[in-house]
Amino acid sequence: VLNVVVIGGDACGASAASTVKRSLRDEANVIVLERQSWTSYAACGIPYWIAGQTDGPDALVARSPEAHRANGLDMRTGWEATAIDPVARTVTARELASGTDHVLPFDHLVIATGASPVRPPIPGLDLPGVHGVQTLDDGSAIMESLADDVQRAVIIGAGYIGIEMAEAMCDRGVATTVVDQAPQPMTTMDPDMGALISEAMGKMGIAYQGGSPVQAIESGPDGRVARVVTGEGSFDADIVLIGLGVRPNAGLAQAAGLPLGDRGGIVTDDHMQVQGHDGIWAGGDCVEVVDRPTGRRLHVALGTHANKHGRVIGTNITGGDLVFPGVVGTAVSKICALEVGRVGLREAEARDLGLDVVSGTIRASTKAHYLRDAGPIHVKVIAERGTGRLLGCQIVGQPGSGKRIDVAATAIWNGMTVEDVTSLDLAYAPPFSPVWDPVQIATRKVAGMV
Ligand SMILES: Cc1cc2nc3c(=O)[nH]c(=O)nc-3n(C[C@H](O)[C@H](O)[C@H](O)COP(=O)(O)OP(=O)(O)OC[C@H]3O[C@@H](n4cnc5c(N)ncnc54)[C@H](O)[C@@H]3O)c2cc1C
Numbered sequence: 001v002l003n004v005v006v007i008g009g010d011a012c013g014a015s016a017a018s019t020v021k022r023s024l025r026d027e028a029n030v031i032v033l034e035r036q037s038w039t040s041y042a043a044c045g046i047p048y049w050i051a052g053q054t055d056g057p058d059a060l061v062a063r064s065p066e067a068h069r070a071n072g073l074d075m076r077t078g079w080e081a082t083a084i085d086p087v088a089r090t091v092t093a094r095e096l097a098s099g100t101d102h103v104l105p106f107d108h109l110v111i112a113t114g115a116s117p118v119r120p121p122i123p124g125l126d127l128p129g130v131h132g133v134q135t136l137d138d139g140s141a142i143m144e145s146l147a148d149d150v151q152r153a154v155i156i157g158a159g160y161i162g163i164e165m166a167e168a169m170c171d172r173g174v175a176t177t178v179v180d181q182a183p184q185p186m187t188t189m190d191p192d193m194g195a196l197i198s199e200a201m202g203k204m205g206i207a208y209q210g211g212s213p214v215q216a217i218e219s220g221p222d223g224r225v226a227r228v229v230t231g232e233g234s235f236d237a238d239i240v241l242i243g244l245g246v247r248p249n250a251g252l253a254q255a256a257g258l259p260l261g262d263r264g265g266i267v268t269d270d271h272m273q274v275q276g277h278d279g280i281w282a283g284g285d286c287v288e289v290v291d292r293p294t295g296r297r298l299h300v301a302l303g304t305h306a307n308k309h310g311r312v313i314g315t316n317i318t319g320g321d322l323v324f325p326g327v328v329g330t331a332v333s334k335i336c337a338l339e340v341g342r343v344g345l346r347e348a349e350a351r352d353l354g355l356d357v358v359s360g361t362i363r364a365s366t367k368a369h370y371l372r373d374a375g376p377i378h379v380k381v382i383a384e385r386g387t388g389r390l391l392g393c394q395i396v397g398q399p400g401s402g403k404r405i406d407v408a409a410t411a412i413w414n415g416m417t418v419e420d421v422t423s424l425d426l427a428y429a430p431p432f433s434p435v436w437d438p439v440q441i442a443t444r445k446v447a448g449m450v
Contacts, residue, residue, distance in 0.1 A: 002028045005104050007109070010306075011307050012285075012306040014039055016314040017110070023314070023315075024318055029074065034077045035080035035096065039064065042303075043303075046139045050168040053171075060136060078097055088105075092104075112283055116246060130241075132241075152235075152236050155178045157243035158178050159243055159244075163185060170206055176205075177206070177209055178201070189396075197340060204336045225238070248266065250286050270323040281316070281317065292326040294353060328344055328413050343394075344391050344392030358449045359380060363376055367430060377398065379438050381408075390420075391412070400432070404439050426440065
């Protein structure tokens with residue numbers, strides 16, 4: 001019987017564990033260590049739970065600990081892995097309720113410990129009414145705070161989680177300000193596209209205060225949070241939400257002497273096996289991934305990759321031969337009626353990498369222009385001068401805009417040129433798009449410039 005120990009019972013860990021169990025059944029003893037009480041939960045759903053678009057937290061759980069146990073996994077919630085010994089091939093784990101330590105031997109170990117939220121040393125981060133947005137317990141704490149009279153929210157951090165939470169607050173009728181040190185929201189986009197987001201947020205009644213880091217979070221006479229102070233001023237708040245990004249949670253791996261990369265994530269090969277360590281696997285938010293177009297190692301904390309890593313790891317443990325071929329930086333998010341998609345390199349990023357690039361931005365319509373519910377869509381395309389290779393694409397627009405990024409993602413994945421994309425046979429009927437798909441209008445423009 002193969003002894004498999006998995007650390008982390010969410011996207012990557014639970015899917016690796018389930019893949020092994022489904023394939024090997026009684027020939028594998030699969031222990032999953034999860035320090036929280038939840039397993040296989042959708043953190044991605046937290047903003048929509050807070051907005052009132054779904055119930056939580058139970059509705060956000062895809063598979064409960066009991067369901068995993070019914071499938072044969074030895075799912076140990078409330079257990080925290082505290083040390084890995086890669087030579088003795090053991091994991092030390094603490095049963096949190098009793099404080100008892102256990103030493104678990106393994107033939108295969110899967111490290112799927114996720115990411116840790118970034119917490120700069122801002123005074124007041126621990127005040128009542130200040131919340132992170134990472135776990136279902138954070139979601140429950142936010143809902144509890146919202147049960148009080150909450151009229152003003154400040155969101156610290158204008159990445160996608162920050163702006164999704166701004167939408168949630170907006171949906172609840174809470175006056176919302178987003179603060180960030182960057183001049184524009186969503187620094188994963190070029191500044192010109194970020195400016196469109198900030199302008200649209202303003203029209204929805206969400207204020208954006210960029211250009212200055214947060215200096216302090218201050219309390220009122222009742223000891224609860226009352227305001228957020230930046231170099232731009234002081235912003236009153238009954239609730240403060242933190243969305244400052246995440247770093248790989250790789251401390252256990254580091255302490256065990258496993259290799260970490262420049263971005264702080266565990267380094268694996270393309271089979272997701274930790275470099276130099278047979279039978280030790282890692283995936284999800286705790287690892288670095290390879291960016292296909294540039295070959296750089298990046299940390300990209302997304303559920304899309306974590307689930308794929310889990311499948312690759314589980315299959316390889318059972319004797320399969322799957323690779324994770326890398327990423328192209330695809331992401332999509334929504335803020336009220338605005339959809340935002342991005343893939344590949346930003347314009348300045350491409351230039352910093354020494355590439356000679358051209359770019360073009362177009363404004364088109366999400367549907368045939370004569371339909372009443374057609375809305376504007378902006379598409380920016382970045383390509384390599386000379387070869388015409390598509391390097392990046394960014395989309396900001398009304399409903400129906402965001403998922404169009406997948407066409408550009410597929411094209412970048414396959415090394416296509418802007419001319420190739422312009423020739424693609426994409427679907428058209430008036431309720432879906434203009435005759436020329438907006439992504440193709442943009443690649444057509446840039447094809448004339450390369
Ligand atoms: C608010 C929010 C919105 C998001 N929206 C999106 C989205 O729209 N699209 C998208 O692709 N991604 C999204 N994500 C990211 C996505 O949720 C993560 O990328 C994904 O969950 C990563 O999976 P993982 O298995 O690597 O890590 P996690 O899901 O973080 O799971 C790691 C697990 O390991 C456990 N753990 C850690 N250390 C130990 C230990 N020592 N012992 C025992 N257990 C341990 C943790 O408790 C945790 O349950 C969102 C995340 C958040 C927070």
